[in-house]
Amino acid sequence: MMHRRGGNKFRGGNSNYRFHDDHDNRTNNFIKTSRRVSFKTTKNNNAKSLSDMKIKAFLDDEDMGNDLAQNTSNDMKKKGRFRNRKGSPVPNRRIGGMNLIQNHAGWYLVTIHHGIFNAHYYKIDTENSCAQFYVDDYDIAAKILTQDKKLNLPDGFKMIIRVRGSVPHVKVDETLKERMKLAMVKRYNPQTKALDLTKFHADQDLSDVFCALFRPQIMSAVISIIVENIPDLEALNLNENKLNMFDHLKILSSKLHHLKIIYLANNRIGSLSSLEVFKHLPIVEFYLEGNPFKKRFAKNGDYVSEVKKKFPKLLKLDGVELSPTIGFDVSEEKKDFPIWKQSFMVNSSGQDFVAKFLEQYFAIYDSENRQQLLEAYHENAMLSITSTNNQHYTYEERLHAYWKVGRNLIHPKGYEHRFASLKRGKLVVVAMLSDLPPTKHDPQSFAVDLTFYTPQMIVMTVTGLFKEKNSDNRTEFVRTFQKTLVIVPNNGGFCIRNELLHINNASPAQIRNAFNSTIDPQPLNSSFQSTIVQQPQPDESNKLKMIEMMSHQSNMNVEWSRKCLEETQWDFNRALYVFQELFKESKIPQEAFLK
Incomplete structure (x- = not known):
C-alpha cells in the first residue's frame, strides 16, 4: 500500500497538515474532554494578528501580506472542533473550504505543494518542493483555492493549494528602466502629447517581469522617465493600475507643468482627498469612474460639486462636460513684485516736510495740553475714528475710550450716530482728541506713505505704536494706530483738512519691540530716509x-x-x-x- 503524505488517515478531512514543514502531524486531535463552563474574558488576540498582517500587506515590499487564508482556516478548525455534538468531538471531516481574505493590493500568490510544472510558466521552489504563480483577481484566486485537495496528482496524492495575498518582488535597475522606456514609447502619442499607461503591469513587452504602478519604486521609475523624455506631457492615462496611494506623485506638480488631463478610472482610490497631490496642476479633465470613493456620494451632483471644489478649473469629469466655474480670471503666472519698503515717498521733495510736520504734531499730541493742536487743523476740518474691540481682551485692555466715539459702519447705530460720530470743525476735533487717554508715541515704529504731494494738497498715511496710560495712571497698554491725513496750504503754512484714525491693540511681537531701549534715538526723518527714491536730474x-x-x-x-x-x-x-x-x-x- 502506498504511503500517503501528511499522515492523516481520513483522506480529504479537515487535517492540521503542516504543508510548509512537509512532515506528519502526530498530534492527536481526538482526545476526549469533558465540557467546561468558564466565565473568563478571552482576549481577541486573533484580531490583532489579522490587523498586523493587513498592515504588513501594505508595507512589506517583498511579500505584501501573510497567509491570511491559512490562519482563517486554523481558526475555523479550532472553533468547529466541538460544535454540534454535546461534549463529543466531531468526526475529522471537511466542513467547508478555506476562506480567502481579500487583499487590498489585489494580488495573490498561489502555491502548489509537491507540484512539478514547466518552469517557463511557473516558479519552482526546489527548497520547499512547490510551484508558485501570481494572479491579480480576487475571484480567480478564490476559485483556485476551492480546488485544494480535489485534484489528483500522477503519484496518486491530492494536490495541495494555498493562496495568500502577496505581491511579486521586482528589482528596479537600469536594465529594467530601459525596457520600461521602450514599452512607454509605444504608448505615447506625440500629436496629443498623451501617455497611455492603462494596466501597465499587463504590458506584453514586460510580461516576464512585474511592473505594477502601485508599487512606489515602479511609479518613481516611470515618473523619472517621463520627466527626462517628455516634460511637456499634457495627458496621462493611469486607468486600471490598482492605485490607492498618491504621495509619490507630488513631484508631478513641480516637474510636469503642462499636465492637465489625468485618467484614474477603475483604481482603488478610497478618498477624494487622495487627489490633492494634483491640486497645483492646471487640471481641466479627470476620469475617476470605478473608484470606491464614488460610492460615498448618494447623488452624482454632490460628487461633481466636491471634485470641482478641489479643482475649480475642471471642465470635464468622467467624460461629461462641466459648466465653467464663475470667478475672477486672475493670471497665475509668476510675477516679480516690487521690493517691500517700510515707507514710500511719491515725491522726494516731500521728505523734509513730512518729517517736520509729524515731529511737531506728535510732540504736541503727547503733551499734557492738546489744545495747541488747534493751529494744526483747518477751520472746517473733519475727523472720524474707528477701533477693533476683541472680546478676548481683558476689560482694561479693551478700547472703550475709542469705541464709544468710533464710527465703525459695520456696527450701525442709525443715521444720527453716524452723523454725530463724524466730527466737524477744528474746535470739535481738538476737543475730542483732548478727551482721549494720554499717550506717548514711538517714532522708531513709524512707517510713512506719502501718496500725493502737490502745492495744492498733500496726502499721507502714518502707522506706528504708542503707549496709553490707564485711568489709574499706573498701567500702560501698547496700541497700534493708523492715521491718514489730507493736508492743504493755509495762511502761509499747512493744516489738516481731513483725518481718519484707526486704533487697535498691539500684537505680542509689537509689544516686545515697542520703545526698544537698545536703539539709539534718531531724528524722525531717519525712519524713512533710506526708502526715498531720489529724483533723477533731467537731461x-x-x-x-x-x-x-x-x-x-x-x-x-x-x-x-x-x-x-x-x-x-x-x-x-x-x-x-x-x-x-x-x-x-x-x-x-x-x-x-x-x-
Whole structure:
C-alpha cells in the first residue's frame, strides 16, 4: 500500500497538515474532554494578528501580506472542533473550504505543494518542493483555492493549494528602466502629447517581469522617465493600475507643468482627498469612474460639486462636460513684485516736510495740553475714528475710550450716530482728541506713505505704536494706530483738512519691540530716509521743456524760470509751489516778468 503524505488517515478531512514543514502531524486531535463552563474574558488576540498582517500587506515590499487564508482556516478548525455534538468531538471531516481574505493590493500568490510544472510558466521552489504563480483577481484566486485537495496528482496524492495575498518582488535597475522606456514609447502619442499607461503591469513587452504602478519604486521609475523624455506631457492615462496611494506623485506638480488631463478610472482610490497631490496642476479633465470613493456620494451632483471644489478649473469629469466655474480670471503666472519698503515717498521733495510736520504734531499730541493742536487743523476740518474691540481682551485692555466715539459702519447705530460720530470743525476735533487717554508715541515704529504731494494738497498715511496710560495712571497698554491725513496750504503754512484714525491693540511681537531701549534715538526723518527714491536730474532737452512750461504757467521769462527750477533741484512741482508762495508775498521782482 502506498504511503500517503501528511499522515492523516481520513483522506480529504479537515487535517492540521503542516504543508510548509512537509512532515506528519502526530498530534492527536481526538482526545476526549469533558465540557467546561468558564466565565473568563478571552482576549481577541486573533484580531490583532489579522490587523498586523493587513498592515504588513501594505508595507512589506517583498511579500505584501501573510497567509491570511491559512490562519482563517486554523481558526475555523479550532472553533468547529466541538460544535454540534454535546461534549463529543466531531468526526475529522471537511466542513467547508478555506476562506480567502481579500487583499487590498489585489494580488495573490498561489502555491502548489509537491507540484512539478514547466518552469517557463511557473516558479519552482526546489527548497520547499512547490510551484508558485501570481494572479491579480480576487475571484480567480478564490476559485483556485476551492480546488485544494480535489485534484489528483500522477503519484496518486491530492494536490495541495494555498493562496495568500502577496505581491511579486521586482528589482528596479537600469536594465529594467530601459525596457520600461521602450514599452512607454509605444504608448505615447506625440500629436496629443498623451501617455497611455492603462494596466501597465499587463504590458506584453514586460510580461516576464512585474511592473505594477502601485508599487512606489515602479511609479518613481516611470515618473523619472517621463520627466527626462517628455516634460511637456499634457495627458496621462493611469486607468486600471490598482492605485490607492498618491504621495509619490507630488513631484508631478513641480516637474510636469503642462499636465492637465489625468485618467484614474477603475483604481482603488478610497478618498477624494487622495487627489490633492494634483491640486497645483492646471487640471481641466479627470476620469475617476470605478473608484470606491464614488460610492460615498448618494447623488452624482454632490460628487461633481466636491471634485470641482478641489479643482475649480475642471471642465470635464468622467467624460461629461462641466459648466465653467464663475470667478475672477486672475493670471497665475509668476510675477516679480516690487521690493517691500517700510515707507514710500511719491515725491522726494516731500521728505523734509513730512518729517517736520509729524515731529511737531506728535510732540504736541503727547503733551499734557492738546489744545495747541488747534493751529494744526483747518477751520472746517473733519475727523472720524474707528477701533477693533476683541472680546478676548481683558476689560482694561479693551478700547472703550475709542469705541464709544468710533464710527465703525459695520456696527450701525442709525443715521444720527453716524452723523454725530463724524466730527466737524477744528474746535470739535481738538476737543475730542483732548478727551482721549494720554499717550506717548514711538517714532522708531513709524512707517510713512506719502501718496500725493502737490502745492495744492498733500496726502499721507502714518502707522506706528504708542503707549496709553490707564485711568489709574499706573498701567500702560501698547496700541497700534493708523492715521491718514489730507493736508492743504493755509495762511502761509499747512493744516489738516481731513483725518481718519484707526486704533487697535498691539500684537505680542509689537509689544516686545515697542520703545526698544537698545536703539539709539534718531531724528524722525531717519525712519524713512533710506526708502526715498531720489529724483533723477533731467537731461538738457528735458530741462528746456521744463523751463518753457514753467515760463508759460508762471508768466516769468526764461531766465527767471530757469533760476527757479535750478534752486529747487529741477523739481517742477516744488518750483511751481515756491513761485506761488513768493508771488503771494510780492517777493518776486518785476524784472522776472519782462520778456
